[in-house]
Amino acid sequence: MPSIDVVIDLSAEQCLAHYAGGAQHVYARSRDGRRVVFPAQALRRIVGRDGVHGLYRLSFTSDGKFESLVALSSR
Incomplete structure (x- = not known):
């Protein structure tokens, strides 16, 4: 499955917009x-009290559809 590492830095308020x-x-x-x-719904499993901050691996299908988001390191 293809993947890409992304840096996410969102406050709790920004996550609540979803x-x-x-x-x-x-x-x-x-x-x-x-x-x-990627779909904002992917944040549901990883959002914390302070939002989402850190390096994450975004995996997707061969046709480019979102599959998973996993923390590699977080602050």
């Missing part, structure tokens, strides 16, 4: 500088 219906997608930057877009 639950309020204000955010459908998350925009992040990969470690190699590419812009990456």
Whole structure:
């Protein structure tokens, strides 16, 4: 399965925008500088009291659909 490592730095308030219906997608930057877009619902499993901060591995199917998001390191 293809993957890309992304840095995510979102406050708790920014993460709550998804639950309020204000955010459908998350925009992040990969470690190699590419812009990456993935579904905001992916944050549900990883959001904490302070939001989401750290390096994550974004995995997707061969046709480019989101599959999983796993923490590699977090702050």
